[in-house]
Amino acid sequence: MTAEGQREPQVVVVGSANVDRTVRVDGFPRPGETVMGSELATTPGGKGLNQAVAAARMGAAVAFVGAVGDDRDGALLRDRLRAEGIVDHTVTVPVATGAASIVVDASGENTIVVSPGANHAIPTDHLDAVADLIGGAAVVLTQLETDLDVVARVLALASGTGVLTPAPVQNLPAGFLADVDLLTLNEVELATLSGQPDVAGVEGAMAAAATLDVATVVVTLGAAGAVVVTGDDRWHLPAPAVEVVDTTGAGDTFCGVLAAVLARGDDIEMAARTAVTAGALSVTRAGAQEAMPTADRVTVVHSPGQSPLAGPSSSATLLAWESRSTPPDA
Structure with a gap:
């Protein structure tokens, strides 16, 4: 159920x-x-919540389903959902809210x-309650980042x-991907799921993905x-x-934007191109x-007459992007 004046969610994110x-x-x-580091920064995160925020910032109506603890961290995450206009379907459980310890080096790698905490305690009856959503x-x-049985139930x-x-990547039970329409993953995850010895580069990734x-x-x-x-x-x-400052959340940005563009009715080609640009930003x-x-910072321009799904076409597409000095409103 949505509050009066809210749009029905086009994108539903179930996760961490x-x-x-x-x-x-x-x-x-x-x-x-032991090395010395910067001042510790505490911010909302988690793959699920990250993807929900990325989709909402692209203009999609988004709902988030997950679990938090009855603690200060849980309140922080609920505040972020509210600030981003995301419909909150989190449930409070008697487990500490999930947390991630992140270290970023001078090159931007992380x-x-x-520590999954409440993310591994989403009750089955909560999924039943949001089944129509x-x-x-x-x-x-x-x-x-939630239990596999939760993921399987959601996909069904x-x-x-x-x-x-499929992150954090793990070997999946036989048949687990049967209800997956679209799989988004990086090279490390692809290597694990495909069992291919070499997935590096464009051709290697294409060959492994096809299996x-x-x-x-x-x-x-990347x-x-x-x-x-x-x-x-x-x-x-x-x-x-682009000049890389921090790669944290780039994959989640990609996934959330991909979902938002698909939800508005665009094809997978346009969705993926837009997601690439957003991830780079x-x-x-x-x-x-x-x-x-x-959304106003991400523009993908197609060359006239380009045919979607026509194969490699980097020269036929212009990616226009803008990097401003001020961050988007939180």
């Missing part, structure tokens, strides 16, 4: 909500080494350790496009952009060159949600 505790360092410590959404997003309930981000039994697979390649494999069609979508600022762009 964490509080990110981030410190910046010159270089990652070696085993047994290491992340997640999930079933009525144009796009449903989920990840692997989805009647729109069911999207899975997965999912209708559409989108592989993010600075190289992304590849899309759907049926017999496969193509490469390059990313604009997100790494030009520090933080995850703090760096996610709004």
Whole structure:
């Protein structure tokens, strides 16, 4: 149910909500080494909540389903949902709110350790209570920071496009991907799920993605952009060159924007191109949600006469992007 004046959700995200505790360092410590870092920053995060925020900033009507603890961290996450205009379907459970410890080095790369907490305690009856919400959404997003049985139930309930981000990656039970319409993953996750020895680069990613039994697979390649494999069609979508500040949340930005563009009725080509641009923009600022762009900052221009799903077409597409000095409103 939505409040009076709110739009019915087009995108429903079921998944994790964490509080990110981030410190910046010159270089990652070696085993047994202690290094000095920046002041600790505490911000809302979690793959599920990140994806929901990214979709909402692209203009989609979004609902979030998850779990938080009855603690200060849980209140912080609910405040972020409210501030972003996301319909809040979180449930409070007697477990501490999930948290992530993030270290970012001088090049913008990161290491992340997640303590799942409440994210692993989403009650089954809560999913039953929101079954109509999930079933009525144009796009449903989920990840692997919650229990696998929760993810499987969500994908089974989805009647729109069911999207899975298999992160943190793990070996999945046989048949787990049967209800997945669109799989979005990076090269490390692709290597694990495909069992392929070499998924590096555009051609390697395309070949490995084609082995997965999912209708559409989108592989993010960092600075190289992304590849899309759907049926017999496969193509490469390059990313604009940017100055990297922090890669935290770039993949979640990609997934949320992809979902928002699909939900408004655009095809997978347009959705993926827009997501590549948004992901590139997100790494030009520090933080995850703090760096996610709004729709007015992301423009994808198609060359006249270009045919969607026509294969690799980097020269036929212009990616226009803008990096402003002020972050989007939180």
